[in-house]
Amino acid sequence: MTFGGADSIPAHRYHEGVRRAIELGLIAFGEAVRLPVENPFIHPGSRGGWSWKPTHTRPLCDRAADMLYRLRGRSSLRVLELGPGAGVAAAEIRRIVPQCTLTTIGLTPIDPFQGQGGESESVVRQPMIDLQLIGDLPQMLPVSGGKFDFIYDNYGPIFWILVESSRRGCAARAGSLISDILEVLRGDGVLFIGASDGALLTERMLARHAGPDAMNVFSGPIYARTEIRTCIFARGTCRLLF
Structure with missing residues (x-):
């Protein structure tokens, strides 16, 4: 059994990497996550079977990389x-800013040592993700460990929560989520949302927080005949990036 595509990782190595990360305290589960302690890799709906499918394998957006x-x-x-999927973008973030402290919030654990095979077992491998928080975004944000210089979401929980909020006409929930996310953004940081909800709700919620020391940059639409845009919220000195 393998994980991934052309450069697939044997499943046993992938799950051992996740288990090692849990033992090292690199992965923390939210209280609402009900996974078997003896086997935290069983998907709740898989009837005891193994679930190796990542939610997505999207690369880091070019503009975010820049x-x-x-x-x-x-x-x-x-x-x-937010919503790292299989960790493809996380690996690219680590390559670009190797000195950074990288935290992720998602629903499934990632092997943070993947792509480092072939080394001697005596070699201490460095994880590409410093801390993975597994659980719902609103639950895990308060325990994310302080403020961040750069927050990245590309079709992650921001997208899906705001899509649902838009469909249900629940602007209050969307507004609360955006406010909570901006609470953990530094005064000179950037929130990068790769794709908005498509109904302009994301843009409206971010516009509420713009001011003399904060600005929004909306680009797109990404796809023809849609309102899905890339949304960037920049504070303080990060406004000079535009």
Whole structure:
């Protein structure tokens, strides 16, 4: 059994990497996550079977990568990715800013040592993700460990929660989520949303927080005949990136 595509990782190595990360305290589960302690890799709906399907394998957006390159000179750079999927974008973030502290919030654990095979077992491998928080975004945000310079979401929980909020006409929930996310964004940080909900709800919620020291940049639409856009919220000195 393998995981991934052309450069697939044997499933046993992938799950051992996740288990090792849990033992090292690199993965923390939210209280609402009900996974068997003896086997935290069983999907609740799989009837005891193994679930190796990542939610997505999207690469890091080019524009997000460009912004991270510009932030490389910062000391104590902290990055938060929301909905990391299989960890493809996380690996790219680590490559661009290797000195950063990288935290993710998602629903499934990732092997943070993947892509480092072939080394001697005596070699200490460094994880590409410093801390994975497994659980719902609203639940895990308060325990994410402080404020971040760069928050990244590309069809992650922001997208799906705001799509649902738009369909149900629940602007209050959307507004609360955006406010909570901006609470963990530093005063000179960037929130990068790769795809808005498509009904302009994301844009309206972000516009409420714009002001003399904060700006929004909306680009797109990404697809023809849609209102899905890339949304960037920049505070303080990060406004100079545009």
